[in-house]
Amino acid sequence: MLLKGGRIVDPASGRDGIADLRIAAGKIAEIGEDLKAKDKEEVLDLAGKVVCPGFLDMHVHLREPGQEWKETVESGTRAAAAGGFTGVACMPNTHPVNDNRSVTELIVAQARLRGAVAVHPIGCVSKGQEGKELAEMGDMVDAGAVAFSDDGKPVATAQMMRRALEYSKIFGVPIIDHCEEPTLVDGGVIHEGPVSLRMGLKGWPGVAEDVMVMRDILLAEYTGGHVHIAHMSTGRSALFVREGKKRGIKVTCEVTPHHLFLTQEAVAGYDTDAKMNPPLRPDQDRMALLEALANGTVDAIATDHAPHHADEKCVEFSMAPFGIVGLETAVSLCLDGLVHGNVIPLPRLVALFTTGPAGVLHLDKGTLAPGKDADITVLDLDREVTVEASQFKSKSHNTPFKGLKLKGAPILTVVGGKVIHDAR
Amino acid sequence: MNLKSRHLLGIAGLTSEEITLILDTAEAFAQISTREIKRVPTLRGKTVINFFVEPSTRTRSSFEVAEKRLSADSLNFTASASSLVKGETLLDTARNLEAMAPDFIVIRHSQPGAPHFLARHCRSAIVNAGDGAHEHPTQALLDAFTIRQHKKRLEGLRVAIVGDILHSRVARSNVLLLRTMGAEVTLCAPPTLMPRDVATLGARTTYHIDEAVEGAHVIMMLRIQLERMQSGFFPSLREYAQLYGLDDRRLALAARDAIVMHPGPINRGVEIMGDVADGNASVILEQVSNGVAARMAVLYLLAGGGEDAA
Numbered sequence: 025m026l027l028k029g030g031r032i033v034d035p036a037s038g039r040d041g042i043a044d045l046r047i048a049a050g051k052i053a054e055i056g057e058d059l060k061a062k063d064k065e066e067v068l069d070l071a072g073k074v075v076c077p078g079f080l081d082m083h084v085h086l087r088e089p090g091q092e093w094k095e096t097v098e099s100g101t102r103a104a105a106a107g108g109f110t111g112v113a114c115m116p117n118t119h120p121v122n123d124n125r126s127v128t129e130l131i132v133a134q135a136r137l138r139g140a141v142a143v144h145p146i147g148c149v150s151k152g153q154e155g156k157e158l159a160e161m162g163d164m165v166d167a168g169a170v171a172f173s174d175d176g177k178p179v180a181t182a183q184m185m186r187r188a189l190e191y192s193k194i195f196g197v198p199i200i201d202h203c204e205e206p207t208l209v210d211g212g213v214i215h216e217g218p219v220s221l222r223m224g225l226k227g228w229p230g231v232a233e234d235v236m237v238m239r240d241i242l243l244a245e246y247t248g249g250h251v252h253i254a255h256m257s258t259g260r261s262a263l264f265v266r267e268g269k270k271r272g273i274k275v276t277c278e279v280t281p282h283h284l285f286l287t288q289e290a291v292a293g294y295d296t297d298a299k300m301n302p303p304l305r306p307d308q309d310r311m312a313l314l315e316a317l318a319n320g321t322v323d324a325i326a327t328d329h330a331p332h333h334a335d336e337k338c339v340e341f342s343m344a345p346f347g348i349v350g351l352e353t354a355v356s357l358c359l360d361g362l363v364h365g366n367v368i369p370l371p372r373l374v375a376l377f378t379t380g381p382a383g384v385l386h387l388d389k390g391t392l393a394p395g396k397d398a399d400i401t402v403l404d405l406d407r408e409v410t411v412e413a414s415q416f417k418s419k420s421h422n423t424p425f426k427g428l429k430l431k432g433a434p435i436l437t438v439v440g441g442k443v444i445h446d447a448r
Numbered sequence: 449m450n451l452k453s454r455h456l457l458g459i460a461g462l463t464s465e466e467i468t469l470i471l472d473t474a475e476a477f478a479q480i481s482t483r484e485i486k487r488v489p490t491l492r493g494k495t496v497i498n499f500f501v502e503p504s505t506r507t508r509s510s511f512e513v514a515e516k517r518l519s520a521d522s523l524n525f526t527a528s529a530s531s532l533v534k535g536e537t538l539l540d541t542a543r544n545l546e547a548m549a550p551d552f553i554v555i556r557h558s559q560p561g562a563p564h565f566l567a568r569h570c571r572s573a574i575v576n577a578g579d580g581a582h583e584h585p586t587q588a589l590l591d592a593f594t595i596r597q598h599k600k601r602l603e604g605l606r607v608a609i610v611g612d613i614l615h616s617r618v619a620r621s622n623v624l625l626l627r628t629m630g631a632e633v634t635l636c637a638p639p640t641l642m643p644r645d646v647a648t649l650g651a652r653t654t655y656h657i658d659e660a661v662e663g664a665h666v667i668m669m670l671r672i673q674l675e676r677m678q679s680g681f682f683p684s685l686r687e688y689a690q691l692y693g694l695d696d697r698r699l700a701l702a703a704r705d706a707i708v709m710h711p712g713p714i715n716r717g718v719e720i721m722g723d724v725a726d727g728n729a730s731v732i733l734e735q736v737s738n739g740v741a742a743r744m745a746v747l748y749l750l751a752g753g754g755e756d757a758a
Contacts, residue, residue, distance in 0.1 A: 294565065
């Protein structure tokens with residue numbers, strides 16, 4: 025297959041220019057100017073479009089096994105494909121949790137049978153996600169796990185975090201931490217601030233994240249392990265990560281589109297589709313996260329795609345589950361808000377979806393170098409789209425972005441040389 | 449004139465004109481409670497469901513009396529008797545209530561925003577009778593009514609609210625109402641029970657009750673709950689009483705003819721000393737009487753009564 029005339033943006037090689045790209049046998053074959061189509065070769069005219077390495081979402085919840093009414097490996101990966109992602113890393117808080125080889129294998133097998141995109145399982149740090157004993161990381165790595173996390177909860181104790189950071193060094197994989205100091209969060213449901221005060225809702229203060237981020241960075245320094253901060257939501261956390269990186273500590277981080285584009289005000293009217301963990305923060309945190317994207321502190325944009333059934337969200341605010349879906353809105357939100365909004369240039373955005381997450385997870389992905397898997401995301405920077413939750417491929421529609429008009433969209437997703445989503 | 453919203457979900461969103469309208473209307477209804485026949489036909493044929501998902505005796509009784517004096521048909525649907533304890537969702541329960549075609553649902557719920565949830569999903573007019581730590585609008589209205597009876601105005605008054613501000617819906621609704629009406633409000637609590645961003649509500653704050661009550665025209669004391677001590681907000685009821693209890697010495701710092709209020713139920717000897725609660729400055733029982741008139745006014749106006757008067 026020949027992709028002709030697109031602007032190729034490949035942060036790994038620094039390439040940014042119009043060229044043709046040939047795919048053969050599921051791999052990138054060559055990139056060059058005026059490549060001629062071979063006999064019977066399919067040619068896609070991508071003039072005016074942007075051809076990127078396949079986007080990777082390193083933080084999603086596929087809900088399988090155990091909560092298939094919310095999402096499955098099949099529906100979640102189809103949502104990913106529609107959203108421009110060629111790969112996802114899925115969190116282990118399933119039922120049962122992914123804390124041993126058999127669950128990891130189940131996810132890998134489902135992905136092979138029914139998955140539209142590559143699925144990289146993340147295993148639990150601790151058995152049962154209980155924060156008491158280490159899970160069998162070696163066995164899970166052997167089955168395909170790429171990182172470990174007790175996501176949904178923080179790694180419970182400093183001692184468990186220390187052990188996890190040490191033990192994971194055998195495999196060279198990161199420990200991904202959901203940073204909240206539980207006694208400070210203490211049942212909080214939205215950011216502690218003027219909005220929680222006015223709404224009478226229990227507050228979840230930003231400092232509860234900061235304390236945990238600092239703990240983790242100090243332990244990463246002490247142990248030499250690699251900690252990755254999931255869904256970073258505060259300016260102070262970003263500052264700590266930046267300082268940690270300067271000191272050469274193995275700390276990386278991700279931010280979500282919703283923390284980049286929404287603030288605590290979005291929950292007004294008790295909208296449970298704006299309830300997520302960590303909660304939406306004040307505008308000064310949001311601005312600090314945008315700054316952290318621009319100055320290189322942030323390694324990846326990840327969605328924390330968290331599907332929930334409408335019935336589960338249609339309850340009293342404090343009783344609704346945390347989380348929103350993100351796979352099918354992330355790329356348009358970022359093109360509109362970050363690229364057209366002049367926060368970062370396009371190649372930097374592409375890096376945050378490709379080389380960034382691939383680097384954190386040590387995946388041989390995220391580049392268009394010849395010989396690599398032909399995982400490709402094609403963007404149309406000018407395409408105007410409206411967020412229509414009812415059209416989502418995901419089983420769940422819990423998004424606060426309903427009805428939003430955005431400029432820029434993923435229009436073609438190629439995995440292993442096969443077109444799996446085509447919205448040209 | 450009438451109220452803009454068909455629900456009363458909170459003081460937030462009410463204008464000073466609307467608040468004045470409710471208070472003036474309550475004035476008229478207060479007369480009815482002094483008559484020998486304490487009933488008017490205003491809401492005849494209307495159905496009110498008192499949907500109380502959190503225990504409450506005084507607020508529910510007050511609404512019930514108000515409804516009966518307006519000749520409404522009212523029924524009580526309480527948590528212990530309801531299917532909510534059997535795991536039915538609030539939405540399903542609300543749909544079942546709606547199927548009985550009530551005109552009003554008066555809701556008390558432990559979750560902030562539960563009345564707003566009902567307002568989104570129901571055709572009935574919703575009256576918030578207290579939702580978690582959010583709002584308790586009829587309490588603020590009856591408090592304002594009581595203050596106005598004694599002080600003839602709200603604007604320019606100095607009001608001290610003392611106690612567990614953090615968890616208090618009474619404090620939130622009162623601050624919103626009093627600020628809208630131009631009163632000066634000072635909130636007083638230990639720092640652990642004072643919301644961090646309280647300045648955004650336009651109230652002054654202090655950690656010292658003597659500062660709060662000094663020169664105050666109105667002192668509102670809030671109930672302190674034992675469970676707050678158990679969760680580590682303060683060390684003991686004894687120390688709380690020493691630091692924040694209203695006694696005669698502190699009351700003497702207030703303006704001459706200051707009134708002392710409390711939404712009840714009171715903890716004698718903790719936030720308020722018995723001789724203050726029973727003393728000349730106390731209007732605590734008047735608040736209870738006025739609650740009926742204020743709630744009558746709210747139901748009357750939400751039913752569209754203000755249009756007749758106009």
